[in-house]
Amino acid sequence: MSSATTDPAGLEQARTKMTEAGVAPAAVETFARFYHLLQAGETGLIREDDVDPLVDIPRHADLDISDEDAAAALGRTAMLKLNGGLGTSMGMDKAKSLLPVRETADGVLTFLDVIVAQVRAARQATGARLPLLFMNSFRTREDTLAALEPYPDIAVDGLPVDFLQNREPKLRADDLTPVTWEKDPSLEWCPPGHGDLYPALHASGVVVALLEAGFRHLCVSNSDNLGATPDATIAGWFAASGAPYAAELCRKTPADVKGGQLVVRKADGRIVQRETAQTHPDDVAASLDASRHPFFHTNNLWFDLEALAAELERTGGVLELPLIRNDKTVDPADPSSPAVIQIESAMGAAVAVFEGATAIEVERSRFLPVKTTNDLLVLRSDVYDLTPESRLEATAAAPLVDLDKDHFKLIDGFTRRFAAGVPSLREAESFTVRGDWTFGADVRAHGKAVLEGEGGTVPDGAAIGPDGY
Numbered sequence: 058m059s060s061a062t063t064d065p066a067g068l069e070q071a072r073t074k075m076t077e078a079g080v081a082p083a084a085v086e087t088f089a090r091f092y093h094l095l096q097a098g099e100t101g102l103i104r105e106d107d108v109d110p111l112v113d114i115p116r117h118a119d120l121d122i123s124d125e126d127a128a129a130a131l132g133r134t135a136m137l138k139l140n141g142g143l144g145t146s147m148g149m150d151k152a153k154s155l156l157p158v159r160e161t162a163d164g165v166l167t168f169l170d171v172i173v174a175q176v177r178a179a180r181q182a183t184g185a186r187l188p189l190l191f192m193n194s195f196r197t198r199e200d201t202l203a204a205l206e207p208y209p210d211i212a213v214d215g216l217p218v219d220f221l222q223n224r225e226p227k228l229r230a231d232d233l234t235p236v237t238w239e240k241d242p243s244l245e246w247c248p249p250g251h252g253d254l255y256p257a258l259h260a261s262g263v264v265v266a267l268l269e270a271g272f273r274h275l276c277v278s279n280s281d282n283l284g285a286t287p288d289a290t291i292a293g294w295f296a297a298s299g300a301p302y303a304a305e306l307c308r309k310t311p312a313d314v315k316g317g318q319l320v321v322r323k324a325d326g327r328i329v330q331r332e333t334a335q336t337h338p339d340d341v342a343a344s345l346d347a348s349r350h351p352f353f354h355t356n357n358l359w360f361d362l363e364a365l366a367a368e369l370e371r372t373g374g375v376l377e378l379p380l381i382r383n384d385k386t387v388d389p390a391d392p393s394s395p396a397v398i399q400i401e402s403a404m405g406a407a408v409a410v411f412e413g414a415t416a417i418e419v420e421r422s423r424f425l426p427v428k429t430t431n432d433l434l435v436l437r438s439d440v441y442d443l444t445p446e447s448r449l450e451a452t453a454a455a456p457l458v459d460l461d462k463d464h465f466k467l468i469d470g471f472t473r474r475f476a477a478g479v480p481s482l483r484e485a486e487s488f489t490v491r492g493d494w495t496f497g498a499d500v501r502a503h504g505k506a507v508l509e510g511e512g513g514t515v516p517d518g519a520a521i522g523p524d525g526y
Contacts, residue, residue: 067233068092071226074235078246081260083374084223084253091400094380096233101380103331105340108320110350111328114306115294117419122293130292132185133273136176138280139404140201141194141222141248145389147430148467152197154280155204156427156468158436159443166443168427169201171283173208174447179287182446187287188213188272191280192222192257194248214270220261225249227387230396238387238394245387251356252378252402259374264366275360277404283436283449284425285357291417292359301364302411304330305419306352309345312457317354317405318344319416328416329409330354334381352416354405355424364411376410378402425449430471431458438482456485456502464493464512480521488521500526 068089075085094101122130144153154168166174176189189211193201198221205211205218212218224246226235238244254277258264267275274292278285285305295303304319317332336344344350368376381401388394408414425441427433435441435458441449465471477498482488485502493512497519506521519526 067228067235068096071228071235074226075224078224080223080225081256081374083256083259084225084249086373087253087256087375087402088225088249088400090375090377091380091402092228092233095228095382095398095400099380101335101382102337103320103329103335103379104337105343107323108329108331109323111306111319111321111416112351114352114416114418117288117291117294117305117417117423120290120294122290122297126297127289127293128183128185130274130296131179131183131187131287131289133271133296134185134287134292135188135190135216135267135272135275136287137190137192137275137277138172139222139251139254139277140191140197140219140280142279142281143194143196144468146428146466147433147471148469150196151200152193152204152280153427154197155200156433158283158427158433160437161443167204168280168283169204171443171447171449172280173205173211175283175286176211178446179289183289185287185289186213188216188267188270190217190263191219192254193219194222195224195246196243216266216270217261217263220257220263222253222257223249223260225400227385227397227399230384230398233398236387236395236397241388247385247399250381250383250401251404252376252406254404255369255376255378255407256374258365259369264362264369268362268366273362275362275365276357277360278355278357279426281428282356282424282426284421284423285355286423286446286448288423291419294417295359295361298415300411300413300415301361302408302414303359304405304408304414304416305355305357305359305423306416307355307419307421307424308351309347309353310421311347313345313347313353317356317403318350318352319354319405319408320350322409327409328414330403330405332381332403332406334383335379352418355419356405356426357419357423358405368410376407378406378410422449422451430465430468431460433468433471434458434460434475434479434488435482437479440482453483454486456482457487458482459487459489461491461493465490477517 157165159166383399386394480500491509497517502521
């Protein structure tokens with residue numbers, strides 16, 4: 058056993074580094090709790106033999122909520138978007154929500170523009186005040202607030218438009234001390250995962266401010282998921298349920314090989330969340346088996362603000378969430394840089410904290426995340442129409458897109474190769490590209506479209522099918 062399991066020096070160094078950087082005390086204590094778990098060899102794994110599938114939950118499509126009750130519930134709801142992600146996997150160095158996603162007659166719209174438009178439309182339709190808040194990171198805050206300046210109406214009742222998530226030091230994998238990286242000291246830090254929502258809310262005072270302003274429910278989702286629109290029907294169901302917490306789940310398809318899921322812990326019957334990183338290699342097949350575990354987690358959550366405030370007060374913002382160990386290199390773009398461990402947690406894991414927590418099955422339209430340029434291509438294509446309410450409405454089944462990572466993985470290369478516009482994908486079952494291809498205007502993919510070879514330019518108006526164009 059290495060000295061890292063018994064030497065507390067690494068934790069003390071981390072505490073000092075976080076405190077000197079002004080990190081909130083609740084976040085420091087949360088980090089310390091996870092550090093002790095990591096030091097003790099905790100993996101956070103949830104074994105298949107210890108859980109039962111979660112199968113019997115209500116369906117959004119079956120809800121019968123009156124228009125009056127739905128509007129009243131939305132009137133006491135606030136929207137919170139998690140906006141700390143930089144999109145580093147796509148080569149970005151600013152908030153992913155500032156990526157263009159649609160071209161309209163009025164110009165190019167980013168994720169942020171569409172989110173604001175969705176909230177404005179819901180306000181107009183229901184009369185709800187519907188505050189929109191963002192949890193930014195130290196790397197996304199400045200750009201995001203600048204992008205929100207044209208929307209002064211987003212602020213409600215003096216509530217803050219944003220608050221900061223915390224940051225924590227990356228730990229050297231060999232001795233669990235905070236890593237030093239003189240080439241770029243900012244890379245010594247990482248976000249603590251979505252589970253940081255709770256200490257960040259506690260430190261910001263946002264939950265108390267929302268309660269004092271007359272709000273009772275909080276809907277939380279990722280800013281890269283434009284499907285998580287304000288929904289008065291779900292708000293009405295959640296208000297009537299009396300539950301302290303609810304998670305939105307989608308039914309799996311064969312393409313769903315990633316993402317967390319809710320399971321029932323045999324030991325106490327509690328619903329708990331199991332992330333991909335918490336799944337033992339021997340249990341992966343069972344966890345992906347849709348006949349056994351039919352749902353996956355969308356990361357769209359609903360909270361009763363009074364229950365959330367009480368739990369934050371009871372714990373000082375340090376909720377007892379399971380550890381997620383994430384092994385990386387200090388510079389994600391440099392595999393030869395020192396190996397580090399990032400301590401993370403999932404906000405959805407709080408389902409085990411709130412007694413009476415529940416879940417609801419929602420349509421796939423409420424889960425449209427963009428994690429890769431493959432996802433971005435589908436979202437920008439004619440597979441989706443943007444409705445007057447700024448909802449993305451599917452015009453066809455979304456095809457499975459697989460772009461050559463060597464040329465399309467990073468946003469600059471992706472943008473350059475689709476400068477004339479993205480192909481029509483409405484008639485495509487799948488779209489696979491191998492090689493360095495640049496696309497002309499009005500290209501159409503159909504069937505199981507495949508483009509192979511070293512590369513070249515696809516001419517304007519070309520039709521790509523199973524045999525290329």
